[in-house]
Amino acid sequence: MKRFIPVLFLVIFSATSAQNFSDRWLGHFSYLNVSDISEGENEIYVSAENAVFSYNLLTKEIKTVTTIDGLQGEIISTMHFSKDFNKxxxxxxxxxxxIFDPVTRDVRKVVDILNKQVIPPNQKRVNHFNETGNIIYVACQFGIVEYNIERLEFGDTFFIGTAGGLLNVTQTAVVGNQIFAATAGQGIKVADLTDPNLIDSAKWITRISGTWNGIVAFNNTVYAVRSNRQLWRFNGTAFVNTGFVHPQTLNDLKANDQFMTISTTRDVFVLNTGGAVQAQISNFENNTVTFKAGQVIGNSLFVGSAEKGLMKFDLPNVTTPEFIAPDGPIRNDSFAIRAAPEELWVVFGQYTTFFNPFPLDSRGISHLQKGEWLNIPFSELRNARDLSSINISPIDGKVYISSFHDGLLVLEDNQVVELFNNTNSGLESLSAAPDIRIHDTKFDSNGDLWVTNSRIERAIKVLRSNGQWQSFSVRNVISEPFLNTELAFAKMVIGRDGTKWIGSISNGLIGFNENNGTPQIKKLTEEEGNMPNNSVQAVALDNRNQLWIGTRRGLRVLFNTGGFFTDPNVQAEAVIILENGVPQELLFEQFITDIEVDGSNNKWIGTVDSGVFMLSPDGQRTLQRFTQDNSPLPSNVINDISIDEQTGRVYFATQRGLV
Incomplete structure (x- = not known):
């Protein structure tokens, strides 16, 4: 029975031009995790997570396209270059x-699928583009959409699932007047492109059942890869098994006039028109590299990887590749950053909302210096995992990088010179097996390095400038058992009087002062100190010695920092602003991740899902609000902010890139 369900999914397509931000912003993206590649005119286009770069095959010139140029910053799933229309x-x-125009460098956004409410958010993924004439057949998780690349507008939408329902179409292929659609769970469906009524799902005939991961037209024949990793061929009436089986999951299937390329997790196969394997890449670097896409261009095989960027192999030997990628950090998910004059340090450790570092991350360090990136691999870091914070000595320039599991790294001239742990320092492990949870560190005016060591009693530690360690108890503000009553300490700042202001996850704001040998320690909580929440993520002292406090549920300011230990009724205050004449609490209920103060005493506040707020010195005016929609921020999730005081540059670390 015919059902014309597509009427229910009527889409009115529209597009907008993206803004270019290159006059005020710089992007620092990683291009090592490649998702797709596509051949252009004498060049190859490469997508890497949420950015794109091109490599000129003649001049070897590399150009990038990022959020600075107008890309949205979302995760790229597929890509296709139209040689006929240069798009x-x-x-x-x-x-x-x-749609990116390489001549004008304009970016055109088509948001109709993204905004269509009747299609569930988890079924909107764009899987593949297939160009036939001036029509691009867009394979999506819900079906197929026609896009006229000449007129830059959509045509029909084909819902080809059972009874016209949604169906995940992994890839399409066109031979003659027939279009073949590989699907997840409902086989390969075939339709006649000359039929004017393809919106009727009954016009799409199932030629073979099962789940199919890819399909391609090669040498005027359709080839498809089944979920069991078998390669099948359409002989004109039915699909037949070619007998070729690849060992791992298919990641990409491409073809040109001479070769078909099958890219799997650990192997890449190049088949000629006779079906024989012309070249094969296996056991590359001891199977430590994940292959994401492959394509033969001329006498070279270009392979995109998840760790090494784009690789160029000479055919047919495919032995030693040339590695191709723009300059950039190791990864996009920058977790903590630290700016210094004309340089920036980046680490990529992670932990959960409640500071659980497991599973442990083994990631390197990236260092931007004089406009160039140096990436230090994990193999050179003495097995220090989950790197979470960075500090630079004002005395000798050594870099101290915290590990939320293995201690404290010290680097000099980009080389690790020390790893402080429970065997060679005052740092302590929370268990017999080493588990040393170090987060923020700060230098005081004497050159002493202060450290927070989570989930132990003597949690406040200091490495004196003479090389001696000293520890201080937090028993007066945190009850036992220390393993459970305080999971972690967040950021720390040191005041002019030597007070250490420390954010804690469960016990509010903690202030500590050595007080000439008679230590003082006190906390400010939701119950007693007018805090919006006891989980303090960020602290910053401004030019007036006022302490700005960021919690998981809002902002507070401690105006009387000098009387913190002596005033029995000391409280933090909300910043009240007038909004349309109505008093409102500034950043009410916002999850604040970081606060930085610039030379003009403005406050830069990062949030977990609302981007960045730039506030006036007193917080009464929002001078700027940066989000993914109005700026090149690739994400509204801000992990860290750092300011180069010499140049005035403000760096934002997000979950999808650094700008």
Whole structure:
């Protein structure tokens, strides 16, 4: 029975031009995790997570396209360059499509799939672009959409699932007047492109059942890869098994006039028109590299990887590759950053909302110096995992990097010179097996390095400038058992009087002062100190010695920092602003991740899902609000902010890149 369900999914397509931010912003993206590649005119286009770069095959020139140029910053799922129309189609996991013009460098956003409410958010992924004439057949998780690349507008949408329902189409292929659609769970469906009524799902005939991960037209024949990793061929009437089986999951299937390329997790196969394997890459670097896409161009095999960027192999030997990628950090998910004059340090450790570092991350360090990136691999870091914070000595320039499991790294001239742990320092492990949870560190005016060591009693530690360690108890503000009543300490700042202001996850704001040998320690909580929440994520002292406090549920300011230990009724205050004449609490209920103060005493506040707020010195005016929608921020999730005091540059570390 015919059902014309597509009427229920009527889409009115529209597009907008993206803004270019290159006059005020710089992007620092990683290009090592490649998701797709596509051949252009004498060049190859490469997508890497949420950015794109091109490599000129003649001049070897590399150009990048990022959020600075107008890309949205979402995760790219597929890509296709149209040689006939000189346009790059970029598809995203959330349904967004962007069209990049390499001549004008304009980015056109097509948001209709993204915004269509009747399609569930988890079924909007763009899987593949297939160009036939002036039509791009867009394979999506819900079906197939026609896009006229000449007129830059959509045509029909085909819902080809059972009874016209949604169906995940992994890839399409066209031979003659027939279009073949590989699907997840409902086989390979075939339709006649000359039929004017393809919106009727009954026109799409199932030629073979099962789940199919890819399909391609090669040598005027359709080949498809089944979920069991078998390669099948359409002989004109039915699909037949070619007998070729690849060992791992298919990541990419491409073809040109001479070769078909099958890219799997650990192997890449190049098949000629006779079906024989012309070249094969296996056991590359001891199977430590994940292959994401492959394509033969001329006498070279280009392979995109998840760790090494783009690799160029000479055919047919495919032995030693040339590595191709723009300059950038190791990863995009920068967790903590620290700016210094004309340089920036970046680490990529992670932990959960409640500071659980497991599973442990083994990641390197990236260092931007004089406009160039140096990436230090994990193999050179003495097995220090989950790197979470960075500090630079004002005395000798050594860099101290915290590990939320293995202690405290010390680097000099980009080389590790020390790893402080429970065997060679005052740092302590929370268990017999080493588990040393170090987060923020700060130098005081004497050159002493202060350290927070989580989930132990003597949690406040200091490495004196003479090399001696000393520890201080937090028993007066945190009850036993220390393993459970305080999971972690967050950020720390040191005041002019030597007071250490420390954010804690469960016990509010903690102030500590050595007080000439008679230590003082006190906390400010939700119950007693007018705090919006006891989980303090960020602290910053401004030019007036006022302490700005960021919690998981809002902002507070401690105006009387000098009387913190002596005033029995000391309280933090909310910043009240007038909004349309009505008093409102500034950043009410916002999860604040970081606060930084610039030379003009403005406050830069990062949040977990609302981007960045730039506030006036007293907080009464929001001078700027940066989000993914109005700026090149690739994400509204801000992990860290750091300011180069010499140049005035403000760096934002997000979960999807650094700008």
């Amino acid at each position: 790059l189609m970029i598809g995203y996991t959330n349904g967004l499509i962007e």
